[in-house]
Amino acid sequence: MPVTERHPTSSNRLGLDGLEFIEFTTSQPLILGALLEKMGFRPVARHRSREVMLYRQGSMNLVVNAHPGAVRTDGTGASGTALGAMAFRVADAGEAHRQAIELGAWDLPTRAAAMELVIPGIRGAGDSHVYFVDRHGDFSIYDVDFTPIAGADPNPPAVAAMHYFGLVQTAYPGRTAAWLEFYQSLFGFTPRPSGTFFGVMNRGVLLESPCRQFFLQLIEPPEGVEDVTWEEGLLRIGLGTPGVPAAVQALQARGIVFLDHEPNRPTDRGAVTQLYPGGVSFELVHSHLTH
Amino acid sequence: MRLTDFGMDTITLAGPLEAKLRAMRAAGFTQVMLSARDVVGHPDGEAAAISAVRTSGLRVTGFQVLRDFEGLTGHLHEYKVDVAKSMLRLAQALGAPVLLVCSSTSTHATDDIDAVVADLRKLAMLAVPLRIRVAYEALSWGRHTHQLAQAWSIVERARHANLGLCVDSFHALANEGAVDALDVIDTDRVFLVQLSDFLWQQIRSREERMETARHLRVFPGEGVHDDLVAELIRRLERRGYAGDYSFEVFNDDYAQMPLASVCDRAMRSVSWIASRVARRSLPVLRETRPGPRQARREVYPSP
Numbered sequence: 224m225p226v227t228e229r230h231p232t233s234s235n236r237l238g239l240d241g242l243e244f245i246e247f248t249t250s251q252p253l254i255l256g257a258l259l260e261k262m263g264f265r266p267v268a269r270h271r272s273r274e275v276m277l278y279r280q281g282s283m284n285l286v287v288n289a290h291p292g293a294v295r296t297d298g299t300g301a302s303g304t305a306l307g308a309m310a311f312r313v314a315d316a317g318e319a320h321r322q323a324i325e326l327g328a329w330d331l332p333t334r335a336a337a338m339e340l341v342i343p344g345i346r347g348a349g350d351s352h353v354y355f356v357d358r359h360g361d362f363s364i365y366d367v368d369f370t371p372i373a374g375a376d377p378n379p380p381a382v383a384a385m386h387y388f389g390l391v392q393t394a395y396p397g398r399t400a401a402w403l404e405f406y407q408s409l410f411g412f413t414p415r416p417s418g419t420f421f422g423v424m425n426r427g428v429l430l431e432s433p434c435r436q437f438f439l440q441l442i443e444p445p446e447g448v449e450d451v452t453w454e455e456g457l458l459r460i461g462l463g464t465p466g467v468p469a470a471v472q473a474l475q476a477r478g479i480v481f482l483d484h485e486p487n488r489p490t491d492r493g494a495v496t497q498l499y500p501g502g503v504s505f506e507l508v509h510s511h512l513t514h
Numbered sequence: 515m516r517l518t519d520f521g522m523d524t525i526t527l528a529g530p531l532e533a534k535l536r537a538m539r540a541a542g543f544t545q546v547m548l549s550a551r552d553v554v555g556h557p558d559g560e561a562a563a564i565s566a567v568r569t570s571g572l573r574v575t576g577f578q579v580l581r582d583f584e585g586l587t588g589h590l591h592e593y594k595v596d597v598a599k600s601m602l603r604l605a606q607a608l609g610a611p612v613l614l615v616c617s618s619t620s621t622h623a624t625d626d627i628d629a630v631v632a633d634l635r636k637l638a639m640l641a642v643p644l645r646i647r648v649a650y651e652a653l654s655w656g657r658h659t660h661q662l663a664q665a666w667s668i669v670e671r672a673r674h675a676n677l678g679l680c681v682d683s684f685h686a687l688a689n690e691g692a693v694d695a696l697d698v699i700d701t702d703r704v705f706l707v708q709l710s711d712f713l714w715q716q717i718r719s720r721e722e723r724m725e726t727a728r729h730l731r732v733f734p735g736e737g738v739h740d741d742l743v744a745e746l747i748r749r750l751e752r753r754g755y756a757g758d759y760s761f762e763v764f765n766d767d768y769a770q771m772p773l774a775s776v777c778d779r780a781m782r783s784v785s786w787i788a789s790r791v792a793r794r795s796l797p798v799l800r801e802t803r804p805g806p807r808q809a810r811r812e813v814y815p816s817p
Binding site: 325326327328329346347348395398400401402403404405408409455 | 599635636637638639640642643645647674675676
């Protein structure tokens with residue numbers, strides 16, 4: 224993954240520089256892993272002490288955390304799959320964490336074992352976390368905490384030049400403004416002008432990262448839907464690609480099913496996969512971003 | 515304005531939490547403003563208190579009260595942040611959508627408005643992931659903030675979606691002229707209104723204000739500031755306030771009366787308010803559908 228050094232500016236005081244990784248928590252790592260492989264991700268490393276696997280394709284790192292205790296339950300005893308965390312690449316993780324706490328973020332309990340890195344993080348939406356990761360030269364968090372899988376290509380190429388475009392976060396009714404404040408004040412995100420969207424899921428509010436490398440989309444429950452179960456949290460990953468039709472074709476060939484009814488039918492702008500077990504789906508977005 | 519817009523503070527009643535909740539419900543109220551003491555002082559522990567609230571059939575108006583929070587530095591600030599976190603966790607467990615924070619009375623608190631704003635922004639930020647809003651109230655004997663207009667200027671300056679005002683009629687009336695301050699307040703930023711009156715025309719000293727506030731309040735319609743209380747509510751309504759009203763009536767006599775009779779007084783106060791304020795929206799007392807009025811006026815950028 225190419226890493227360019229970016230210095231904090233007034234509009235990017237944390238030196239944010241993209242999404243370092245996104246984490247799923249799951250009680251069904253094999254089922255999720257099979258889906259991720261269909262999406263083009265490859266397992267490249269295992270965590271040294273926990274039931275955690277690192278997947279990768281192109282510039283995207285994706286962590287599957289099946290460690291007991293990390294997996295949330297739905298209250299009935301059954302477990303599921305959820306987007307558990309997003310990790311922001313920053314100039315100085317410790318400093319970014321300190322500043323976030325000073326501004327009113329909730330700290331996370333430290334979970335590192337001996338000889339493992341402490342990744343500073345804060346509480347995000349629902350049960351999710353936001354981590355801060357910095358990089359110094361070629362040294363990365365994966366070198367310390369993960370063991371490479373023998374024979375696996377450590378840098379598998381991306382299908383259809385896919386890269387992280389962003390994440391969708393759900394908000395309770397009337398809570399968008401509070402979450403806007405959260406992302407603006409703590410990290411320097413900026414709301415895009417009203418009505419600016421990419422892809423085919425056009426609602427809510429779109430926030431652009433100060434590094435302009437990814438987006439967060441905040442959505443509230445659709446109006447008129449009274450009986451929908453709606454909780455706050457990270458809902459879906461958006462994957463950018465320079466050519467949505469080619470990406471759809473390539474992923475369909477790998478066994479991925481896309482919604483094919485209006486208003487979510489695949490277009491040049493974007494496409495959405497069906498809901499997979501655990502409520503997982505992916506969104507493709509025509510992306511002007513380059514990675 | 516509907517009956518469901520009104521609730522009672524538990525501090526208005528004597529007795530155990532469960533009895534307070536039952537009495538409010540029996541009187542016809544649908545919401546309750548909780549005090550931290552109800553929860554942590556419950557003889558069977560916090561979990562029992564939370565369960566009692568959750569099964570009471572009453573909607574929680576809010577949770578009170580965080581004191582002396584803003585304007586501190588160093589270890590005092592850190593200590594208060596810890597207290598705030600504890601209260602926020604309790605509020606979340608109770609399903610309280612609002613945490614009430616009173617303006618500081620601490621002699622250690624600075625009057626540096628930027629520091630005060632930063633502290634309240636921090637508190638509001640802590641409340642975001644817990645789905646709680648923070649309502650700042652000008653305590654009429656606050657060290658630096660004791661007027662509604664001052665509290666509003668701080669909230670306005672903080673510009674945090676999760677930080678708003680609590681308008682308390684006692685403190686507003688105890689400082690004459692406060693009703694006019696409502697004309698400049700954005701009622702979308704008023705997260706809670708607490709109602710009470712008192713029995714004398716003027717309060718002359720800080721000590722008298724504290725004594726009256728803590729022991730001698732009465733329900734609206736029972737005091738001597740009928741016109742001012744009615745005008746306060748009328749202005750809030752006229753300016754679009756669509757949130758909750760709660761009766762916060764600290765009164766030593768009520769603490770010695772059967773709960774049902776105090777709740778009846780509260781319900782009479784609702785009728786009095788309806789007759790003085792809400793003629794345009796009668797029949798006020800027939801409405802029984804529960805649910806927060808906030809749902810009708812959510813404010814966020816539309817896509």
